Amino acid sequence: MSSEMTTQPQYYHDEIVKRLVQFSVAWAVLAMAAGVFVAAELLWPTLDMGQPWLSFGRLRPLHTNGIIFGFGVSALMATAFYSVQRTSHVPLFAPKLAWFLCYAWQLLVLSGGLSLLAGMNTTKEYAELEWPFDIAIALLWVSFGIVFFGTISRRKIRPIYISNWFYGALIIVIAMLHIVNNLELPVTWTKSYSLYAGAQDAIVQWWYGHNAVGFLLTGGFLGMLYYFLPKHAGRPIWSYKLSVVAFWAFTYSYIWAGPHHLHYNAIPEWVQSLGMVMSLVLLAPSWATLINGVMTVSSAWEKLKTDPALKFIVLSLAFYGLATFEGPMMAIRSVNVVSHFTDWTIGHVHSGALGWNAMITYGTFYYLMPRLVGTELYSKRLANVHFWLALAGTMLYIIAMWAAGVSQGLLWLSLDETGELAFGFRDIMSSMAPYYGLRLLAGLIFLGGTLLMAYNFYMTTRSRKTVKVEPPVVDPAFGVV
Amino acid sequence: MTAFIFLGDMLVMFFMIVVVVWVSVYESDERIDYTASIPLQDESEESLSHG
Numbered sequence: 001m002s003s004e005m006t007t008q009p010q011y012y013h014d015e016i017v018k019r020l021v022q023f024s025v026a027w028a029v030l031a032m033a034a035g036v037f038v039a040a041e042l043l044w045p046t047l048d049m050g051q052p053w054l055s056f057g058r059l060r061p062l063h064t065n066g067i068i069f070g071f072g073v074s075a076l077m078a079t080a081f082y083s084v085q086r087t088s089h090v091p092l093f094a095p096k097l098a099w100f101l102c103y104a105w106q107l108l109v110l111s112g113g114l115s116l117l118a119g120m121n122t123t124k125e126y127a128e129l130e131w132p133f134d135i136a137i138a139l140l141w142v143s144f145g146i147v148f149f150g151t152i153s154r155r156k157i158r159p160i161y162i163s164n165w166f167y168g169a170l171i172i173v174i175a176m177l178h179i180v181n182n183l184e185l186p187v188t189w190t191k192s193y194s195l196y197a198g199a200q201d202a203i204v205q206w207w208y209g210h211n212a213v214g215f216l217l218t219g220g221f222l223g224m225l226y227y228f229l230p231k232h233a234g235r236p237i238w239s240y241k242l243s244v245v246a247f248w249a250f251t252y253s254y255i256w257a258g259p260h261h262l263h264y265n266a267i268p269e270w271v272q273s274l275g276m277v278m279s280l281v282l283l284a285p286s287w288a289t290l291i292n293g294v295m296t297v298s299s300a301w302e303k304l305k306t307d308p309a310l311k312f313i314v315l316s317l318a319f320y321g322l323a324t325f326e327g328p329m330m331a332i333r334s335v336n337v338v339s340h341f342t343d344w345t346i347g348h349v350h351s352g353a354l355g356w357n358a359m360i361t362y363g364t365f366y367y368l369m370p371r372l373v374g375t376e377l378y379s380k381r382l383a384n385v386h387f388w389l390a391l392a393g394t395m396l397y398i399i400a401m402w403a404a405g406v407s408q409g410l411l412w413l414s415l416d417e418t419g420e421l422a423f424g425f426r427d428i429m430s431s432m433a434p435y436y437g438l439r440l441l442a443g444l445i446f447l448g449g450t451l452l453m454a455y456n457f458y459m460t461t462r463s464r465k466t467v468k469v470e471p472p473v474v475d476p477a478f479g480v481v
Numbered sequence: 482m483t484a485f486i487f488l489g490d491m492l493v494m495f496f497m498i499v500v501v502v503w504v505s506v507y508e509s510d511e512r513i514d515y516t517a518s519i520p521l522q523d524e525s526e527e528s529l530s531h532g
Contacts, residue, residue: 012524083520086519086520086523086524087519087520087523089523157519159512159515159516159519161516161519161520162516163520227520228520230517230520230521231520231521234521235521236514236517236518236520236521237517240513240514240516240517241506241513244502244505244506245502245506248498248501248502248505249498251498252494252495252498256491270484274487469524469525470524470525471523471524471525472522472523472524472525472526473525475515477515478512478515
């Protein structure tokens, strides 16, 4: 201990965290703007002005990839790096590699986005990028793992905090999913063919697709929740034991749920049933986390009145509960027969993406940014306005898409007295304009709030340096010998 | 055969996870309390006051 006290102080590497947060906010603005534009195209299809790169087919994957890989992954890297240093009581392992990852990832998202605009596309949802980008993603993801697990391996305390288990699962499982789903045969620099064919291709794709939602958009962000909620509420998680049980139950049950994306398709019926049952089982770990979160914050309600960051985090819990209830219900085959191929699915995805992922991230960023530069937030008032815009935008979006989706599903299933379809596809879609108008408005409102946040952060961090924070003294009873 | 391998895989994974959860949860209360409070005491107070 005495030799450690005479050495130079070691500081957490928080400059990387700040830069990743800035990149994440920039991607949020750009990718959400792309989303608003494609929402407008569904109302006014001629908005593409005959330009292929402005068409729905190219801009839609740009929107989803920008949100998931740009906004989402940058936020996850930022918060994983922030929390793993602190919960391990050591600065980041291999900080130069972390800096390389920080910039290389942004370059990858930018160039990948441009390739989608140019029309390069594997046609696999959420895995649209072509093979050179797939290899780059795999290499950078391994770098993420080296920095993260390297930091844990050098930790000064024995216990590994629960948020690190979620971030660890994110890194390991996404690597596995990405590599297996993207095994493909390149035929040119810009075109490849999957090694799988037919039903096998579909099963592998939705094993990837659903678990990307599970371990990236749910598990990764649960890591964020388990660290930043107690930190911000100023009290430990309500039941640590419950969080451990929830983690393992979540990890076990999520991995089997993918086939619910393929109900009534050409895959074995028992695989569909397994996907449905495991989706229903998922309710238990999802709501265990919800209960743990609500009980943790229940003794800090007073803070909610004045603290916009905590408001976002608590609201994200509500939408997490909603989305993780709706998902298993939609996985039931008799419900799925109505919801599949309708806008109900789009509404469900956005109740998760806007209500859960974006809200928990915004709450975390509002907590982080002022602390990273050692000051107060530039404007709490703007943050409160953002909160109400985000809530209004999300609610409007999911109500519009739920109404549109249920209408579509029921109308498509309607038969006339001769047993023929009562309504044609074109008739149904032409009645969707009011819902699509509301969706566009909701997107604009949500984007407006995100722009306010970007301005607030710019003013908060403008010409301020990142604060240097040291690890605490280790409790000898729990230190690594 | 496929279903047998599949169900066997699920059962083995389930057993392993039950063991891990059992080991994790049956720690001493002192250690669990310490672990739960890690986020509340992971920054040096001194360096924060100089921030």
